[in-house]
Amino acid sequence: MALSKQRKEEVLAQYKEWMSKSQALILMDYKGASVKDMEDARAKVREVGGEFHVVKNRLAKLALKAKDFNIPEGYLENSTAIGFAFEDVASTAKALADMAKDVEAFGFKGGYMGVEVLSREQVTALSKLPSLPVLRAQLLGVLQAPASKLVRTVAEPARGLAAVIKAYSEEPAAA
DSSP: OOOOHHHHHHHHHHHHHHHOOOOOEEEEEEEEEEEEHHHHHHHHHHHHHHEEEEEOOHHHHHHHTTTTTOOOOTTTTTSSSEESSOOOOHHHHHHHHHHHHHHTTOEEEEEEEEEEEEEEHHHHHTTTSSOOHHHHHHHHHHHHHHHHHHHHHHHHHHHHHHHHHHHEEESOOOO
């Protein structure tokens, strides 16, 4: 279906807006996916704070070039859909990887993090990372560990002294 020139400009502006808001772009092949599969993918990606859209390759190329992205061969060929990671890159990649496991038609082509090109393997590796809240919790645990060890170390002599005093006070008085 041919788009009017005005509609193409609107679509191009929308692509540019999504790209500027996005922390990462994940390009996928969807040839043979049903409408239900596409709706499920959109819903899963929205749950993690992203968007998933089928794109016109020519317009996507124009938008990427306008944002100074390098476009490797094969990234914008055949059927292309892009996952836009607005909040959490790993969660968006994981949602799309889960869809790719369930739906044979989906497959990673590659992606971008910032303006850095990501290969198919790098996008797959991103999908295996923990989500942002889990990473934050792990980092907090690592940061708190030395402080809690210090508190236990400082408190241990006092605990030992208290145990000795208690044991001495509970001894029957020797006559």
